[in-house]
Amino acid sequence: MAKYVVKRVLLAFVTVFIICAITFFAMNAIPGGPFNTEKALSPDVKAVLMERYNLDKPVGTQFVLYLQNLIHGDFGVSLKTGREISTIISDAASISARLGGMAAVIAIICGIVLGSFAALMRNKLPDRLIIFFSTLGAAVPSFVLATLLLLVFCIQLKWFPVWSSRDPSYVLPVIALSLYPMAYITRLTKTSMLDALSQDYVRTARAKGVPQWKVIFKHGLRNALIPVITYVGPMVAYILTGSLVVENIFTIGGLGTQMVDGITNRDYPLIMATTIFLAILMVAMNLISDLIYKLVDPRITFK
Amino acid sequence: MQNENNIPKKNPLSLQMDLSKFQLATEEEKAQQDVMSESTTFFKDGMRKLMKNPLAVGSIIVLVLVILLATFGPMVVPYGYDEMISIDGRRDKRAKNLAPFTWSETEQKYIDEGGELFPHILGTDELCRDYFVRVLYGTRVSLLVGLFASLIVLVIGLLYGSISGYVGGKADLIMMRIVDIIYSLPDMLMVILLSVVLKETLGPAIKGTVFDKIGTNMLSLFLVFGFLYWVSMARLVRGQILSVKENEYILAARAIGTKPGRIIRKHILPNCISVIIISTALQIPSAIFTESFLSFLGLGVQAPMPSLGSLANAAREGLQSYPYKLVFPAVMICLIVLAFNLLGDGLRDAFDPKLRR
Numbered sequence: 001m002a003k004y005v006v007k008r009v010l011l012a013f014v015t016v017f018i019i020c021a022i023t024f025f026a027m028n029a030i031p032g033g034p035f036n037t038e039k040a041l042s043p044d045v046k047a048v049l050m051e052r053y054n055l056d057k058p059v060g061t062q063f064v065l066y067l068q069n070l071i072h073g074d075f076g077v078s079l080k081t082g083r084e085i086s087t088i089i090s091d092a093a094s095i096s097a098r099l100g101g102m103a104a105v106i107a108i109i110c111g112i113v114l115g116s117f118a119a120l121m122r123n124k125l126p127d128r129l130i131i132f133f134s135t136l137g138a139a140v141p142s143f144v145l146a147t148l149l150l151l152v153f154c155i156q157l158k159w160f161p162v163w164s165s166r167d168p169s170y171v172l173p174v175i176a177l178s179l180y181p182m183a184y185i186t187r188l189t190k191t192s193m194l195d196a197l198s199q200d201y202v203r204t205a206r207a208k209g210v211p212q213w214k215v216i217f218k219h220g221l222r223n224a225l226i227p228v229i230t231y232v233g234p235m236v237a238y239i240l241t242g243s244l245v246v247e248n249i250f251t252i253g254g255l256g257t258q259m260v261d262g263i264t265n266r267d268y269p270l271i272m273a274t275t276i277f278l279a280i281l282m283v284a285m286n287l288i289s290d291l292i293y294k295l296v297d298p299r300i301t302f303k
Numbered sequence: 304m305q306n307e308n309n310i311p312k313k314n315p316l317s318l319q320m321d322l323s324k325f326q327l328a329t330e331e332e333k334a335q336q337d338v339m340s341e342s343t344t345f346f347k348d349g350m351r352k353l354m355k356n357p358l359a360v361g362s363i364i365v366l367v368l369v370i371l372l373a374t375f376g377p378m379v380v381p382y383g384y385d386e387m388i389s390i391d392g393r394r395d396k397r398a399k400n401l402a403p404f405t406w407s408e409t410e411q412k413y414i415d416e417g418g419e420l421f422p423h424i425l426g427t428d429e430l431c432r433d434y435f436v437r438v439l440y441g442t443r444v445s446l447l448v449g450l451f452a453s454l455i456v457l458v459i460g461l462l463y464g465s466i467s468g469y470v471g472g473k474a475d476l477i478m479m480r481i482v483d484i485i486y487s488l489p490d491m492l493m494v495i496l497l498s499v500v501l502k503e504t505l506g507p508a509i510k511g512t513v514f515d516k517i518g519t520n521m522l523s524l525f526l527v528f529g530f531l532y533w534v535s536m537a538r539l540v541r542g543q544i545l546s547v548k549e550n551e552y553i554l555a556a557r558a559i560g561t562k563p564g565r566i567i568r569k570h571i572l573p574n575c576i577s578v579i580i581i582s583t584a585l586q587i588p589s590a591i592f593t594e595s596f597l598s599f600l601g602l603g604v605q606a607p608m609p610s611l612g613s614l615a616n617a618a619r620e621g622l623q624s625y626p627y628k629l630v631f632p633a634v635m636i637c638l639i640v641l642a643f644n645l646l647g648d649g650l651r652d653a654f655d656p657k658l659r660r
Contacts, residue, residue: 015484022493026500139641141592143599144615144633151622151629241491245599249619259492260600263499275492 005291012283019279020272024066027263027271028059053079055268066272076269085273088258093277095168096247096254100239102170103177107235111182112228115189116221122194130186137183143245146176150249162251173250177242181235185228193224226297233286240278345654349577352653359649362642369639373442381421382433384440385607390418394431400625401426425631429621438631441609445591445639448521448610452528452590457583459529460536465567467537468544479541486534494593497527498602520604524594532586539582543575577654584650588643595636611636 050056053076054065069076075085118130149172153159160169196202197220205215244256255274262270313321328336343351353359382388388395390413397407403426410420424435467478501523547553548571556566572579591611597603598612611632618628 011480011483015488018484019488019493022488023496026496029500030503135644136637136641139588139637139644141595141599141612141633141636141640143596143612144629144636147615147619147622147629148633151626155623237491244491244495245596248600259495263495271496275496278492279488 004294008287008290012287015283016276016279020067020276021063023272023275024063025059027266027268028062030266070276075273078267078270080265080267080270085269088270089255089273089277092253092255092258092274095252096240096243096256099170099173099177099247099252099254100236100243102174103239103243104181104232104235106174107178107181107185107239108228108232110178111185112189112221112225114182115186116193116216116224118186118190119193119197119224120216127190131190134183134186137179138187140179142176142180142242143249145179146173146246146249149176168252173243173246173252176246176249177239180242181231181238184235185231188227188231189224192227193220196220196223199223226293229289229293229296231289233282233289236285237282240282345577349650349654353649356649356652358645359653362645362649365638365642366646369442369635369642370446373439373446376439377436377443380424380433380436380439382436384437384609385432387431388423388427388433396431399427399431400429400621402625403627426625426627428617428628434628434631437609437614438611438635441611441614441632442635442639444521444604444608444610445594445612445636448524448594448604449587449591449639449643451525452532452594453583453586455525455529456532456536456586456590457579459533461540461572461579463533464537464540465544465572468541469548469563469567469571471545475541479538482534482537485531486538488531490531491593491596493531494527494597495600495602497530498523498597501526502602520602524597524603528590528593532590536579536582536586540575540579543578544571547571547574581647581650581654584643585647588640588647591636591640591643 047056054062057065066076073086075089077084078088114130114134118127121127150162153172154162160172162169197216199219202215202219205219210219240255243254244260246252247254247256248260255278258270259274259278261267262274313319313323377384388407388410390409395407395409397409399407401407401423403424404422405426406414406420406423414420423433425438426434428434428437463478463482467475467482498520502519544567553566553570556570561569594603594610595612595615598610599616601613601616603612604610614632615629615636618625618632622629
């Protein structure tokens with residue numbers, strides 16, 4: 001167990017480092033720099049700026065310098081606005097975390113409830129309806145859903161206000177973001193619940209006269225949730241990337257918006273910081289969901 | 304001496320049965336004795352199961368219709384995807400943002416004077432281009448991206464996975480660590496970053512070659528897919544090969560000195576082909592999804608070439624006045640993705656021996 005954990009954690013560090021390296025060299029390979037846009041700066045000013053941000057040095061040296069600063073917890077300042085990157089990230093992350101967290105919780109709870117319900121009502125009308133809508137839900141891209149929700153509920157019906165930072169309304173973005181993972185979890189729960197309920201120990205429990213709710217929750221659901229846990233890692237990844245578009249549509253200034261802005265403005269420190277932040281989050285979630293998976297299911301052995 | 308049925312005449316002293324008293328069975332009677340059902344191959348059996356699944360058959364029909372429409376539609380409609388509507392060689396500036404099946408004033412006048420025009424089935428866009436043709440081209444682009452991306456993933460994953468699985472040992476260990484790392488890269492971040500980088504750097508490099516016609520954006524999409532998404536295919540192929548490798552016929556083939564390449568091609572791959580085909584079929588909708596996502600963010604195919612994602616993105620501008628412009632490409636994406644998903648599920652149910660009851 002300990003050996004496996006150490007191995008996975010090491011691999012996670014290597015992954016984050018590789019992402020850092022790829023991002024750094026990739027963004028430096030994009031033609032144009034942060035200071036060549038809009039008004040042309042005088043060569044002297046530009047040279048001073050380039051020197052201040054170490055942009056005049058070779059890319060390899062820049063990378064080493066960046067890593068050194070990073071280890072000291074210094075993300076640098078935005079080349080566009082001059083704000084501290086760490087404040088930008090923490091502001092944006094708090095919005096994204098609220099959005100993503102709510103979407104994840106709703107997706108998991110609704111998905112598990114709907115999925116178990118469908119499994120218990122197998123081949124009856126509720127099951128058919130739930131599976132029909134979850135299949136449909138998995139085929140609608142988040143940007144289409146988000147745009148339609150915005151059009152219908154914000155603009156036509158005016159049920160929800162358009163997003164503003166002072167009066168944030170999370171309802172529509174959260175729905176747009178949670179539909180796909182919810183549909184996926186519903187189908188996943190249904191199959192694994194059916195599987196769990198057809199096991200011998202469930203028949204034994206029923207034969208012993210264990211109450212129905214206890215059979216469903218203790219013997220069925222607990223075992224049916226194991227595959228759902230493995231989906232949590234990929235789901236977080238989906239929600240984070242999905243939030244790129246959903247934030248864009250609802251004009252929410254979260255992490256996704258910052259990253260896209262960073263790329264279009266060639267704001268190198270901002271690109272690096274958002275990528276590293278998101279990468280660490282995803283790698284960590286994957287790691288955690290893998291470890292929990294191995295912990296809850298004693299049948300899985302460690303190699 | 305023999306009679307007409309080739310039955311030897313019975314010796315009167317023999318105690319054996321007199322064969323000439325028996326009648327030969329007809330072919331029909333012989334067939335009745337045959338309890339064996341018609342022999343069927345794995346592929347035929349799977350196809351029969353697939354054809355019994357109404358959802359899978361429905362999605363095959365939908366896909367064929369969409370593909371036919373995307374291929375032949377643009378030949379029938381006399382407008383180009385980047386062509387502004389013009390009457391008698393002059394640009395018709397009034398043909399802007401027309402609703403489906405309507406004409407601009409200039410066009411109406413032309414028709415009243417006896418001219419014939421092809422209807423704008425889905426209206427026109429803000430640059431006076433026929434929207435129906437643009438949606439058809441968008442569908443074509445999205446389908447091509449989906450198919451080619453899955454093909455690239457298939458080829459790379461197949462090669463890598465089969466080598467890694469067959470060779471085994473240290474090589475396998477190292478190759479699989481590389482796969483692990485690429486697998487845990489956050490794909491969408493990398494896709495966005497790489498597509499921006501490749502778009503900017505590829506342009507000068509491919510100028511004047513065949514690739515120039517495909518466009519840098521499209522090419523960078525393929526490269527990104529080739530770079531990132533082959534890993535799950537490689538894992539799958541490797542796992543399959545590891546299990547097939549243990550069979551006796553592989554040992555026999557190796558004992559008579561068959562070369563590894565031939566063993567992989569002739570003995571191992573045919574035995575895991577169904578699993579590979581299913582996962583390729585499921586790869587197509589995810590590639591289409593990713594492409595539309597990127598195009599929506601403005602990182603996909605190059606304007607004026609439309610894709611379903613970029614059409615949906617463009618439709619956001621006048622969303623309140625012309626909501627149908629979002630609806631058509633959006634419905635098309637949903638239809639294609641849904642059909643491929645259902646077909647993939649159907650294929651898995653029909654061909655995956657593990658799911659068979």
